[in-house]
Amino acid sequence: MNAVVEEHHDHDHKPTGIGRWLFSTNHKDIGSMYLWFAFTMFFIGGALALLIRAELFQPGMQIVEPEFFNQLTTLHGLIMVFGVIMPAFVGLANWQLPMMIGAPDMALPRMNNWSFWLLPGAFGLLLASLVMSLMGLGSAPNFGWTFYAPLSTTYGPDSTDYFIFSVHLMGISSVMGAINVIATIMNLRAPGMTYMKMPIFVWTWFITAYLLIAVMPVLAGVVTMMLTDRNFGTSFFDAAGGGDPVMFQHVFWFFGHPEVYIMILPAFGIISSIVPTFSRKPLFGYSSMVYATASIAFLSFIVWAHHMFTTGMPVAGELFFMYSTMLIAIPTGVKVFNWISTMWRGALTFETPMLFAIAFIFLFTMGGFTGLMLCIAPADFQYHDTYFVVAHFHYVLVTGAAFSIMAAVYFWLPKWTGNMYDEKLGKLHFWLTCISANVLFFPMHFIGLAGMPRRIPDYALQFAEFNQIASVGAFVFGFSQLIFLYVVIKCVRGGEKATDKVWEGAHGLEFDLPSPAPFHSYTTPPVVK
Amino acid sequence: MSTASHGEYYIPEPSKWPIVGTAALTTSVIGAVNTIHAGEMSLLLPVGLLLIAYLFFGWFGSVIDESMAGKYSAQVDKSFRLGMMWFIFSEVMFFAAFFGALFYARVLSVPWLGGAGNNAATHEFLWPAFEAVWPLLTNPDNTKIAAPGEAMGAMGLPAINTAILLTSSVTLTWAHHALRAGNRLHLNLGLGITVLLGCLFLVFQVEEYIHAYSELGLTMSSGIYGSTFFLLTGFHGFHVTMGTTMLLVILIRCLKGHFTADKHFGFEGVAWYWHFVDVVWLGLYIFVYWL
Ligand code: HEM
Ligand SMILES: [Cu+2]
Numbered sequence: 179m180n181a182v183v184e185e186h187h188d189h190d191h192k193p194t195g196i197g198r199w200l201f202s203t204n205h206k207d208i209g210s211m212y213l214w215f216a217f218t219m220f221f222i223g224g225a226l227a228l229l230i231r232a233e234l235f236q237p238g239m240q241i242v243e244p245e246f247f248n249q250l251t252t253l254h255g256l257i258m259v260f261g262v263i264m265p266a267f268v269g270l271a272n273w274q275l276p277m278m279i280g281a282p283d284m285a286l287p288r289m290n291n292w293s294f295w296l297l298p299g300a301f302g303l304l305l306a307s308l309v310m311s312l313m314g315l316g317s318a319p320n321f322g323w324t325f326y327a328p329l330s331t332t333y334g335p336d337s338t339d340y341f342i343f344s345v346h347l348m349g350i351s352s353v354m355g356a357i358n359v360i361a362t363i364m365n366l367r368a369p370g371m372t373y374m375k376m377p378i379f380v381w382t383w384f385i386t387a388y389l390l391i392a393v394m395p396v397l398a399g400v401v402t403m404m405l406t407d408r409n410f411g412t413s414f415f416d417a418a419g420g421g422d423p424v425m426f427q428h429v430f431w432f433f434g435h436p437e438v439y440i441m442i443l444p445a446f447g448i449i450s451s452i453v454p455t456f457s458r459k460p461l462f463g464y465s466s467m468v469y470a471t472a473s474i475a476f477l478s479f480i481v482w483a484h485h486m487f488t489t490g491m492p493v494a495g496e497l498f499f500m501y502s503t504m505l506i507a508i509p510t511g512v513k514v515f516n517w518i519s520t521m522w523r524g525a526l527t528f529e530t531p532m533l534f535a536i537a538f539i540f541l542f543t544m545g546g547f548t549g550l551m552l553c554i555a556p557a558d559f560q561y562h563d564t565y566f567v568v569a570h571f572h573y574v575l576v577t578g579a580a581f582s583i584m585a586a587v588y589f590w591l592p593k594w595t596g597n598m599y600d601e602k603l604g605k606l607h608f609w610l611t612c613i614s615a616n617v618l619f620f621p622m623h624f625i626g627l628a629g630m631p632r633r634i635p636d637y638a639l640q641f642a643e644f645n646q647i648a649s650v651g652a653f654v655f656g657f658s659q660l661i662f663l664y665v666v667i668k669c670v671r672g673g674e675k676a677t678d679k680v681w682e683g684a685h686g687l688e689f690d691l692p693s694p695a696p697f698h699s700y701t702t703p704p705v706v707k
Numbered sequence: 708m709s710t711a712s713h714g715e716y717y718i719p720e721p722s723k724w725p726i727v728g729t730a731a732l733t734t735s736v737i738g739a740v741n742t743i744h745a746g747e748m749s750l751l752l753p754v755g756l757l758l759i760a761y762l763f764f765g766w767f768g769s770v771i772d773e774s775m776a777g778k779y780s781a782q783v784d785k786s787f788r789l790g791m792m793w794f795i796f797s798e799v800m801f802f803a804a805f806f807g808a809l810f811y812a813r814v815l816s817v818p819w820l821g822g823a824g825n826n827a828a829t830h831e832f833l834w835p836a837f838e839a840v841w842p843l844l845t846n847p848d849n850t851k852i853a854a855p856g857e858a859m860g861a862m863g864l865p866a867i868n869t870a871i872l873l874t875s876s877v878t879l880t881w882a883h884h885a886l887r888a889g890n891r892l893h894l895n896l897g898l899g900i901t902v903l904l905g906c907l908f909l910v911f912q913v914e915e916y917i918h919a920y921s922e923l924g925l926t927m928s929s930g931i932y933g934s935t936f937f938l939l940t941g942f943h944g945f946h947v948t949m950g951t952t953m954l955l956v957i958l959i960r961c962l963k964g965h966f967t968a969d970k971h972f973g974f975e976g977v978a979w980y981w982h983f984v985d986v987v988w989l990g991l992y993i994f995v996y997w998l
Contacts, residue, residue, distance in 0.1 A: 193721050201721035283718050285786035288766075292725035299733035339743060343736035350732070353797045361789040365782060391797045399804025406938065409743050411852075411928025414808055417833070418848035420931035422816035429804055492824060698718065 192697050200295075203287035204697060205272045206594070208294050212269030213587075215297055216262050217663070222305070223257035224656050226250050231618075231652035234645050237637050246311070247635035248320035253308055255323025259441070260348050261301055263575065266583045267444040268293070268355050271383050273594060275359065277688035277695060278377045280368025280704045285361035293355040300347035307337035322633060324434065327415035327426035331407045338408065342401045349394040356390035359383055368687070370706035374468070377686055378461065381468050382447030385475045389436045389443070392479075397433040400426065424489050431482035439478040441575060443471060445542075445582030446513055449535050451686070452589050453517050456532035457524030458683040463516040470509035470516075477506050487558045496555045503553035507546065514543055529681070530604035534585035537612045538578060545573030548623065563633075566626025572619045577612075584611070584662065591669050592676035596694035599669040603661055610658035617651030717783050719773070724766040731758035767956075774973070775965065784972050791976040795983050798946070802987055805942065809935040809994060813841050817931065820847050846930040855933055856924035861996040864915045868908050869992050875904035876985045879954075879978055889968050891961070898958045901981070905951035912944050939995055946984045953977045 192198060202208050230250050233241045242250065272290065276283050284290045307318040319341045321329035330338055363384045367376070376384075403426075406412040413419025415426045446467075454461045461467065483491060483499040491499075517539050526532070548570040552558050561567060584607075592598050621644035626632075630641045637645065676693040687706070691699060735755025742749045773779065779787075821839025822830030830837065834847040842858035859865070882897025919925040919936075927937040957977050960966065966974055 197721065200726050201723055203719050203721050286790055288719055288722045288725055289790070291722070292728050295725050295729040296732065299729050302733070303737070336744060339740045340737070343740060346736065347732060353794075357790050357793045357797070360793055361786045364789055365785050391793055392800050395797045395799075395801035396804040396807075399801055399808075403805075403808065403934075403938070406927065406934070411926075412934035412938065413846075413852055413928075413931050414934055416852070417816070417820060419846050419852040419929075419934070420812060420817050420820065420843050421934065422811070422819075425808060425811050425816060428811060429807060432804075432807070 202291050203283070205276050205283045205287065205290065206695070206697065206699075208284075208287075208290050209269045209272030209274075210594075211294050212265050212272060212297075215294070216266035216269060216583075217666075219257050219261035219265070219301065220659070221663075223254050223262055224659065226254040226257070228652060228656050230254065231649040233635055234637070235649040236646070237639055237642050239636055242635070244635050245317060245320065248322075248633070249308065249311055249318040251633050252319045252322050252325075253304070256304065256319070257301070258575070259323060259437070260345075261297070263441045263579050263583070264352065265297060267383075267386075267441070267579075268352075270444065270448070270583070270586050270590075271355075271359055274590065274688065275362055275380060275383060276366070277593075277691060277699045278380050278686055279363065279366060279371055280687050280700055280706065281362060281366035282698050282700050284358050285365055286358050289354050290358050293351045293358065296347045296351040296354075300344045300351065303340050303344040303347070307340055310337070324430060325404070326430070327404065327407070327423045331404055331415050331426075334404075334408065339405065342405045345401045346398055349398045352390050352394045356387035356394075359387040360391070363387075368700075368703040368706050374465065375706060377447075378450040378464065378467055379444070379447035382443045382450075382471050385471050386440050386443045389440050389475055389478065393433040393436045393440075396429060397437075400429040400433065403429070424486070427486050427489060428483065431485045432479075434485065435482040436475075436478045438571075438574070439474060441579045442542075443475065445538070445579050446471060448582045448586045448589075449517060449538050450513075452531050452535040452585055453520050453539075455589075455681050455683045455685070456527050456529060456535070457521045458526075459520055459524040460685075461516065462519035462522075463512070466512055467516055470512040473509040474506060477502065477509070481506065481553075484553050484555075484558070487555045488562045500553055500555040504550065507550055510546055514539060514546075525683075527682075529588075530599075530601060530608050531585045531589035533605065533608045533612075534581050534588065537608070538581045538585065541573055541577030541581070541612075541615075545570055545575075545578055548573065561626065563631055564626040565622040565630045565632055568632050569619050569622035569626055572622070576619065577615050581611075584608075587666065589681075590688075591666065592680045593688060593691075593693050593695055595670050595673075596676055596692075597669050597673035598676050599665050599673065603665045603668075607658060607661040607665060610661065611655060614651045614654035614658060618648050618655050619651070621645075621647045621651075717778060717780055722769075724762060724769070727758065727765065728762050731755055731762050734758060771960070771965075771973070784970075787972050787976065791979060795979060798983065799987075802939075802942065802990075805935065805939050806990065806994070809939065812931045812935060817841060817843060841932070843930050843932040852928065852930050853924075855926070855929040857922075858932070859915070859919060859923065859925060859936065859996060861992070864911050864918070865992060865996045868911050868915075869988065871904050871908045871911070872985050872988050875901045875908070876982055878904065879981055883974065883978060886961075886966060886971055886974060887968050891964075895958065895961055898954065898961055902951060902954050902958055905947060905954060905981075908947055909944065909951065912940070912947075936995055939991055943984070943987055943991055946987070950977070950981050950984050953980065 193201070199207060199211060202211075229242065230247070233239075233247060272284065275281070304319075307316075310316055311318040316337060317335035318337055319325070319330075319335070321334060321338075325334075325341075363376070363380060403412065403414040407414050407416065413421040415421050415423045417423070450461055450467060481499060481503040483495060484503045487496055487499070528536075548566070552561055552567065552570055588599060588604055625641045625644045628641065630637050678691065678693050679689050680693060681689075687704060688695065690704070732755070734751050735758070738749045738752030738755045742752050817839045818824070819826040819829060820834065820837055823839065837847045838845065842855075844854055844856075844858065846852045846854045878897045878900045882894050882901065885891075885893035885897055925936065926933050954977055957974055960973065
């Protein structure tokens, strides 16, 4: 039996042709597919965003119809959340987790491939509705990425039903992916790697996987209720039958708030790997990082209604959700403190991954602070549904989650490809991205505080300047990502050879493997001391 | 099989099943939407469902073959266990969404529509005639959404079904003990009875639905009571169907002589699933039928 295994699985025996990708059971190939999928979606979602910003460049209506504008914001949000950030993190998990814990692959390799391939199916459905809409055949989903009832039930276009099933497919994909992560981490760690010796990236993904398993089924539940409300006469979200449209928001945000942590916990793990490497110091407060991550995950289940302060909740509810939300700032603060303490008196160098990591620490923290402003219930009555919220979540998601993904790609690309990326271009990409992101999102705080509502294609004259600044930032940001694409392709195709350790201060099992890492990382488990 | 827990690793060969699975699910959902929209069966739906059946037979078939060939180490076995456990947990959360909707309606939205809390004005302006009692036999707007004539009682069929499911858990455990003791006769007997009880449950469930639709006027579209009733019991019934099918497969495998006293994850995974379905039913019985 062993002989058979070895025969088929000696190092670097890769299947060839398209079958290598369609039938893959290899975590690296599947990881690459996830990452390329996310990258592709990033450009599609980005193109929609640029259309939005082009329309908002001036007051008045210029480029798109209001109906189409709604479809743009909806699809932009859905694509970025479900098609970019989440798959990119799963791609990174696929590449890194087995290497980091000394495993040959993910625990359930076939299911892993299924998790990936469901995504093109799901987004095929979603994007098809956009294409149809462009051809004048009905409307794409137009109710915002939060698809509140009754906009999505009573008033949703026909494509809503396809959207519902597309969400189901994404959910199945995420749950299977999460189960795989958990099984891999619990079962495939190399001998000697106790839980408290796992790299922080592994820890954060472990906890993220639990969040996914806990809330993706709830999302499936809420879209199912939408489906039956729309087509089979149920009244979950219809007060005439004893239901409540606000109930939609409760169920949605019970998923939705943990979801935003699903999109940031792996980022915390990435930053916690990069900062020590380029500070040439071990991570400050490893165990407090683990506990902070776990507390954030726990708290994320009891704060959801901070998205609903203006729905007329009882005062006790407003207060509960206000205070519980504020609590999240404590473990988050622990993390920021630890990153800064890790850098303190370190021998710092500023390669591209470190630049993105430092930018993350600053800018994500800004997003955290605006979060704290928003969670003050009486203040949120003013901020809610304005551009201030848009600024908040773009700071945490773009300069937070997306920056961490870019940092991770620069950090591990040499390990994956065996080649160093072009540092000059990487730095250029960083500076353009970092500056333009701030030009793009910073003014949104002010126009939001001044009262500009979100998701509206036209606005009052006094908001014009700041909107123009934001739009300029948006186009610079968008086109800067082409540099990123170029750097990645160039690195995949060749370049200066990377050493096994890649970075002077690198630690971890993955940096003991050769660069590029062999097709099957380990056939027998390494021993961790 | 010398592969100890941490010896040589096992990785399956490249496999076509994930792609078949994607094609199956995507086809099915497009077919389902087309069917709903057109009001008549879209060809894609049966094609998709057939593909799903093909997927199940094929994928599980090859896993069974690999298992019988002794390819799975203790480590692979544990991965499967973990996978099944957390899959069941995800199912628990799926039901939690619908239980959440039920509690929300019963504790919050229905009383509020009746004026509870600070909602006197809501009540007065929207539907002043509405009275909040559960089960809802009059809806806030009875002209838009016809109310059910009668609620489903807890005695009779639902009580019998509770007894059936509880008994089936016992017979399944009996079968499991027999498997471990190497008593194949009791194993097959216990499993066979469990499958029969599962089928019986489903028959009664169908009967209950017919009763609800034709005699009580209780339908999916008769307000939030009917909505929660049918989605909760319906998804549960669907899970019983899946569970019974899986038990049947296990029974066939047992009759063929598969499984040994100490290696029988297939059996255990399905048993866990069945107990989960059982526990969900208890929740349903208490909160949907009884209280
Ligand atoms: C200290 C941490 C945080 C606090 C206190 C916080 C608080 C809030 C509050 C109160 C809102 C609702 C604002 C409104 O609609 O009026 C909000 C919105 C939002 N937050 Fe956060 N947040 C925090 C961190 C994060 C993180 C880490 C992410 C994602 C990575 C995130 C993503 C979002 C998103 C996407 C929305 C907008 C959802 C929508 O309505 O479309 N937040 N946040
Ligand atoms: Cu939130």
